Amino acid sequence: MNDNTKPLLEIQNLRIAFDMPQGRTEAVRGVNLTMGRERVAVVGESGSGKSISFRSLLGLLPASASVSADRLALQGDDLLSLGPRAMRALRGRRIGMVVQDPKQGLDPLMTIGKQLAEMLKLCGKVPRTGLQQRVRELLAEVHIRDPKRVADLYPHEVSGGMAQRAMLAMMLSAEPDLLIADEATSALDAVVRHRILDLIDEQVRLRGMGLVLISHDLDLVAGYADRILVMYAGRVMEELRGGQMSDARHPYTRGLLACRPSLDHPGGELPVLNREAAWLE
Template sequence: MANNKTADDTPLLEVSNLRVAFPTRTGMAEAVRGVSFTLGREKLGIVGESGSGKSMTGRSILRLVPSPGQVTADRLAFNGEDLLAASPRRMREIRGRRIAMVMQDPKYSLNPVMTVGRQIAEAYRVHSKAGAAEAKRRALEMLAAVRIRDPERVYDRYPHEVSGGMGQRIMIAMMLIPDPDLLIADEPTSALDVTVQMQVLAILDDLCSQRGMGMIFVSHDLNLVASFCDRILIMYAGRVVESCRASELHAAQHPYTRGLLASLPRIDEPPGDLPVLSRDPMWLEA
């Protein structure tokens, strides 16, 4: 299953002055404002609060911004190819085959009336033109690669018959079966408990290493991204306010990043106490 893609100095993805705007009654509202970064075959984390432009940045790379949204950039290139100049047909070839995206709560992106195995096999056939037997074989291999026990049994199950964690793994298998060069994971673990979350991240980490993929990992969880990714972008109000190596996050300088770090709970500090309802809290007495 390993893909020996070789790393070189050529960026896998180049993004320069990316902007996403939507028309409103009072003018154009920019959801993404001048975002710039490059990505190699590494894991890049994008962190920020809801509405900061994280997901819209990922969608714009694949030109999946809903109408009437407008995407512009000085440069938006994948392996040197201008994505903004690509035809709709060319973008259909790139989506899934070259760049894959796992959406938020991916289990609910599955077709409820098709078995999960058929859906994975169909994703392979669309991009490879393989026969049914070959597609099923590859689908079973991918189910095993994402650490699903008894792939033959799970292959014939419907989405409502699998757990949340298994649904996440199935979607990851479906996105990775065409062997893309870049995976965009939009909060793929947000609906999972901590144990399953760690299992899914370990799977993604192994697959990235084995296949030589680049990855954009979108999340609200700063601790999670810092432990999983190589580099981090902090977004606020559509802009990148800080960019650093994950190992250097503790030295972040921007006030917003410092605020995010300060808001993380610490096990070496006692939790705050609930107010005593028989008297007003101090902040009400002031």
Template sequence: MTDTKEILTVQNLDVTFARSAMKAVAGVSLSLGQGKVGIVGESGSGKSTLGRAIMRLLPPSATVTASKLTFDGNPLLSQSEREMRALRGNRMSLIMQDPRYSLNPVLPIGRQVAETAILHKGLSKSAARAVAAEMLDRVRIKDVARVMESYPHQISGGMGQRVMIAAMLLSRPRLVIADEPTSALDVSVRGEVLELLNELVTADGSSLLLISHDIRMVASFCDRIVVMYKGRIVEELSRLSDARHPYTLGLIAAMPDARHPVHRLRVPDRATFDATERSGSPA
């Protein structure tokens, strides 16, 4: 059961880069209460750009406008960078897709996780290390003391993603944006990481915005599915069987299914997608 109170509200959000007339995100509107919402679409559809626009983490070349963009009722676009730094990693967190590029390669794991507690909880170094160790244990890291002294290159990808989740959820944020959190992991550990993420956000009462290419995974994991194509939301679903838009149906058809093997997967028909967008009808 999801909470009906809106934690995040987005209305008519646009993102453009430099002097380009093409909008990377165009007219996006969505709301998120306590629960899990998945955003799916192919590369370039605007998923990650939307997530970073919400976090105010786009480069200076980006222009972000919206009729409304609020977090817990507070307008995000009018917040100063100092105010946003107080929010990021504290009340709203972003989990990146590959720990190899998200963790600092020259700092031990324990120090990196403890930094969150120092920055957002105002703890001393010793108290922050204790909280970091507790959080690493919570994400089911074995031999926490050894891992805290290890460097990112000394741990596996699955363990690195657990470390990222620990660091981002240590402050128990209200909003968690997870950008392809399992794409860099082996298939054998993807399910474990998703299960862990679900347990943590549920226990802490957080809202999760999950960005992914995998529409079937999102459908099985999230309460609601938002489908993006060319920067726009083309369909919102609670289950895949309700899909009507040709693009959503194309994404489903392009995913391998062991239950229904085929000789060749269907190629998305972009002409049909674009015609549907121009007509405004999913039929």
């Protein structure tokens, strides 16, 4: 049994490298994070190491990757020491992940209801006689209006927003301690993005889960986080309080903020983000 007095997630000096034809490339360089059942946003440019840092918790990196850390633990349990079987048991049950394109995470040959039922059976959360009822309840909990009808649909028969709701329902069905939303709204239009983030925020609060919200959109996630980590080239450049992006002091974060288009000056020339070698030292 896990000790609830321990931090939910501990990451100390996480390093990830890849063996490439041209040599060894270090993609994550000493990331640190200790979090409880709170909402942490991780922002930065593509290639900054956001996604692979947290995919490493689930053992979802390719064979060419090597992962090391002084400590990598979930509620005190060392993740680096887990074998393949224990890691499979951890995925979904203790750490859930909502991915960028939900239709890549859903089996196109299975109805949404069948996939949800399969997840429930794997986690052993519901007796077989109550599976279909629980499937409909889960879909209703993510604000799908006609859960019985949607349960009988295939992924290609629903919109991107509804598919993302179904994916979220699937992750919530296992009642994980930590939910990782990896660019979970980037494939959706602006209005649906906020609805999905509102839904994720609602469910995380209701269930007392921890949330890691990975995004390149600073403005979008700032209001949904208690803390914000800004990453560049595999390192955390700065940590900010949620909703306080204007307090940024690091030149990289200030540069990112300055590069955003402004409705006050539409069509204006955007500044070029300056990068300094000293940031990597």
